[in-house]
Amino acid sequence: MKISKAMKPYFFGAAAGLLLTASVAIEGQFFGTSTTFPRFATLVLDTIGVDLSSTAFYQAREGSLTGAAFPNWQLLFVIGIGLGAFVSAKLSGTFKREDLPPMWVERFGTSVQKRIWWSLLGGTLAIVGARMAGGCPSGHGISGLSQLGLSSFIALSMFFAGGILTSRILYKGGQA
Amino acid sequence: MTLVIGLITGVLFGVFLQQAEVLRFEKQVGAMRLRDMTIVKFMLTTIVVGSVGVYFLSDIGIAEFSPRGLSLGSQIIGGLLFGAGWAIIGYCPGTSIGSLAEGRGHTIWPILGMLLGSIVFVFLYPFVVNVINPIGNFGSISLHGLLGINHWFVIAVLAIGSIFLFRAFERRGL
Numbered sequence: 001m002k003i004s005k006a007m008k009p010y011f012f013g014a015a016a017g018l019l020l021t022a023s024v025a026i027e028g029q030f031f032g033t034s035t036t037f038p039r040f041a042t043l044v045l046d047t048i049g050v051d052l053s054s055t056a057f058y059q060a061r062e063g064s065l066t067g068a069a070f071p072n073w074q075l076l077f078v079i080g081i082g083l084g085a086f087v088s089a090k091l092s093g094t095f096k097r098e099d100l101p102p103m104w105v106e107r108f109g110t111s112v113q114k115r116i117w118w119s120l121l122g123g124t125l126a127i128v129g130a131r132m133a134g135g136c137p138s139g140h141g142i143s144g145l146s147q148l149g150l151s152s153f154i155a156l157s158m159f160f161a162g163g164i165l166t167s168r169i170l171y172k173g174g175q176a
Numbered sequence: 177m178t179l180v181i182g183l184i185t186g187v188l189f190g191v192f193l194q195q196a197e198v199l200r201f202e203k204q205v206g207a208m209r210l211r212d213m214t215i216v217k218f219m220l221t222t223i224v225v226g227s228v229g230v231y232f233l234s235d236i237g238i239a240e241f242s243p244r245g246l247s248l249g250s251q252i253i254g255g256l257l258f259g260a261g262w263a264i265i266g267y268c269p270g271t272s273i274g275s276l277a278e279g280r281g282h283t284i285w286p287i288l289g290m291l292l293g294s295i296v297f298v299f300l301y302p303f304v305v306n307v308i309n310p311i312g313n314f315g316s317i318s319l320h321g322l323l324g325i326n327h328w329f330v331i332a333v334l335a336i337g338s339i340f341l342f343r344a345f346e347r348r349g350l
Contacts, residue, residue, distance in 0.1 A: 006346070009217035012196035016189060016218070017225025023185050024230050024239050027178060031189065033270035041294035057301040073182035078273055080186015081193065085274035088194035095279045101201035101266060116285050122264025123289015124296055129258030130269065131297045132304050133251050134244050136258065137268045140251075141219055146226035148330050149243025150317040155251040160208070162259015167208040170263060 020146060029073050030147070032139035034130040035065070036078045043067025107171055133158070190274050193218075199274040201266035208263050213350040220338045227331050242316040249311025250304070265289060 003011050023029050038057075045052060046067060052058055058066055089095035100115055108114055130136040133155045135144055141159070144152025193199050198215045206212030233239035262268055265286035267275055272290065276283040297304075320327040 009196045009198065009214045010221045010342070012192040013218040013221030014225045016192045016222040017229060019185065019188050019192070020222065020226040021229025021233065023181075024241075025233055027181050027185075028239065029182070029185070030230075030241070031185075031270075033268075033273075037269055037290045038294035038297055041291045042298065044291070045295065052298060055298060055301070056305070057298040060301070060305075071179055073178050076179045076182035077186035077189070078270070080183045080188075081190040081270055082186075082273045082277040083183075084187035084190020084192075085194040085199060086190075086277035087187070088191040089278045092195070094194070098280045098282060100282050101205075101280070103202045103205055104266070112282075115282060119265055119285030120289040120292055122261045123286045123291075124261065124293035125257050126261030126265060126286075127269065127290040127293035128297050128300060129254045129256070129261055131294075132254030132300075132308060133258055134247075134254070136270065137219065137262075138270045140244065142222050142226060144244050145223045146230050147241055147243045148227060148231075148319045148327060148334075149246075150319055150322055151244045151246040151251050153319060154246070154248070155255045158252055158255025159259045159262060162256040163208040163263040164210065164259075166260040166263035167205055171205075171209055 016142070017146075020142065027073065029077075030139075030143035031077070032074060032135060032143060033078050033081070034127065034136035034139060036074050037127050038065060038131060039067050039069055039075070043070060129162075189270075190277070193271065193274050194278060199267075199271050199278050199280075201275070201280070204268070204271065205263065205266045211350065213345045217342060217345065220341070224331070224335045224338050227334065231327050231331060243318050244316065246314045246317045247309045247312060249308040249313070253308055261293075 020031055023031070042052070042058070043066070063069070086095070100110060100112065104115060108118075130139075133140060134151065135141075135155060137156070137159060140152040140155040145156060196214070196218045197203055198218045203212055203214045207215045230239060230241070234241065265272070267283060267286050269290060272283050272287050276287065318327070320330045323330070
């Protein structure tokens with residue numbers, strides 16, 4: 001079966017919608033990924049002996065916000081995304097090694113160090129923002145809006161508002 | 177069994193994301209720069225099909241759910257912060273993993289950034305819970321609940337609105 005390039009985002013988007021439906025029917029699980037990041041980070045801290053067990057974060061919801069919740073459905077879901085993307089990229093010949101994103105290089109040059117500092121800042125903003133909002137584009141966007149949640153409608157609008165505004169500043173009004 | 181099903185679901189989702197080409201920095205930042213709407217097409221199609229699916233399950237009594245709680249403070253402040261970070265790193269949490277698996281080794285930096293941010297969040301947590309979350313907190317509210325109409329009507333509007341948006345994107349070559 002050959003799907004035209006223009007139809008791909010619609011076709012695979014619809015497939016993802018059916019997958020979400022099946023997941024809810026079979027396991028009662030909606031998609032979400034961002035909670036796994038703090039869980040993994042706290043697991044790393046615990047492993048290297050940093051004791052944060054007295055913090056409110058560790059005590060909230062019987063510790064389920066931390067690595068203590070592993071292994072759970074969402075961890076395996078996130079690992080699966082990596083596996084699926086890898087196999088799909090290899091089989092379709094679209095696996096490509098890249099040291100920096102081309103669009104980033106066009107604007108910020110080839111300094112890897114610059115990308116690292118920006119990534120640490122951006123990554124911090126992204127996960128703090130997602131956890132504060134109660135979800136990321138999969139949790140709030142796909143799962144939350146499929147449930148027609150007002151909170152998710154606002155969150156997704158804000159994700160794009162923040163993104164559009166920031167990219168305008170970063171990439172100077174959209175001109176290359 | 178839950179774990180195995182989680183893995184299988186993730187693998188399929190990973191394949192769909194990769195095939196739709198939404199794992200790429202250029203597609204993500206391209207949408208925010210209003211140049212390439214690939215991720216919006218993917219996301220909206222998933223949401224429309226997903227909403228029909230999960231509300232069908234709910235109507236026949238197979239699934240039960242209520243939308244995530246509404247807190248204007250959390251969703252507006254958190255949402256804008258996330259958006260700013262998203263524009264900088266060019267990935268969301270889910271797509272960052274997929275992008276790394278697609279060979280884009282540079283995605284390791286945003287992933288480390290998100291793990292660093294996770295630790296920052298551990299310390300911000302009391303502030304978020306006690307100060308941000310109570311701002312405009314209304315609990316779980318759905319769009320149809322707010323408007324006082326049937327959920328299928330909202331889904332129909334969502335679907336028709338998406339189709340008009342998709343036509344506009346295709347006409348403009350986005």
